[in-house]
Amino acid sequence: MTITQKFKKKNSLGWYNDYKKGKHMKVYEAGNPEAKTVLIQPIDEQSLSTIDKQIAGIRQMTENDFCFKAIIVDNWFSDLSPWKSPAVFGKDAFGDGAGNTLEYILDLCNDGSRTYYIGGYSLAALFSLWAVYQTDIFAGVAAASPSMWFPGFVDYMKEHDIKCKRVYLSLGDKEGKTKNKVMATVDDCIMAAQKILTERDTDCIFEWNPGNHFTDVGKRCARAFSRLLVTK
Numbered sequence: 001m002t003i004t005q006k007f008k009k010k011n012s013l014g015w016y017n018d019y020k021k022g023k024h025m026k027v028y029e030a031g032n033p034e035a036k037t038v039l040i041q042p043i044d045e046q047s048l049s050t051i052d053k054q055i056a057g058i059r060q061m062t063e064n065d066f067c068f069k070a071i072i073v074d075n076w077f078s079d080l081s082p083w084k085s086p087a088v089f090g091k092d093a094f095g096d097g098a099g100n101t102l103e104y105i106l107d108l109c110n111d112g113s114r115t116y117y118i119g120g121y122s123l124a125a126l127f128s129l130w131a132v133y134q135t136d137i138f139a140g141v142a143a144a145s146p147s148m149w150f151p152g153f154v155d156y157m158k159e160h161d162i163k164c165k166r167v168y169l170s171l172g173d174k175e176g177k178t179k180n181k182v183m184a185t186v187d188d189c190i191m192a193a194q195k196i197l198t199e200r201d202t203d204c205i206f207e208w209n210p211g212n213h214f215t216d217v218g219k220r221c222a223r224a225f226s227r228l229l230v231t232k
Helices: 045-061 098-106 122-133 153-161 183-199 215-230
Strands: 016-018 024-030 037-043 068-074 115-121 138-144 167-171 203-209
Touching: 016 037, 024 045, 037 045, 037 098, 037 215, 045 153, 045 167, 068 098, 068 183, 098 122, 115 122, 115 215, 122 138, 122 167, 138 215, 153 183, 167 215, 183 203, 203 215
Parallel strands: 037 068, 037 115, 115 138, 138 167, 167 203
Antiparallel strands: 016 024, 024 068
């Protein structure tokens, strides 16, 4: 594990502290630090224990050299949400911290000689899709099982132009089979998203995966990034 320092100070726990905004962030870096291709993925602290297995999976699927940067977010429902929305399950409502999170990520993407890709799983995949509507710094987005049911997001895609040319989407074939009425719309939402992207001449790859939302998370993410690299 390599922790890379990008912000003003680092405390004993390895959190990077930007005192101007009072925000904490940890970055996990793996792969070749000098590689011209950089893969960026927001994750939560719990996922850090399995990220090396995912990175190994990417290496098995592509010969492309890459540097991998995992951005560990503090609050999954706030830091990755593009706008506020009521809780869909449990008690955790969605915040509007995506803008701040993207600002930190962009600070890692300041080398014009490198090619950057962003991706993630679930709400992090939705965040990554939202991010490529905000900036053209990313060559592609790897969205594995994105939370396409997020209220208002498909309409947002209809009303705005994406700023990258390569998109990977995937979904488990059992993800829509849920009693939760909002989350049950995920199949229709991701198909609508694919249609929007295709009609706008985006190079969009869509794949169904076997299983529900919690099946083979690392493998799905590895395939998402590797498909972007092999079609480069």
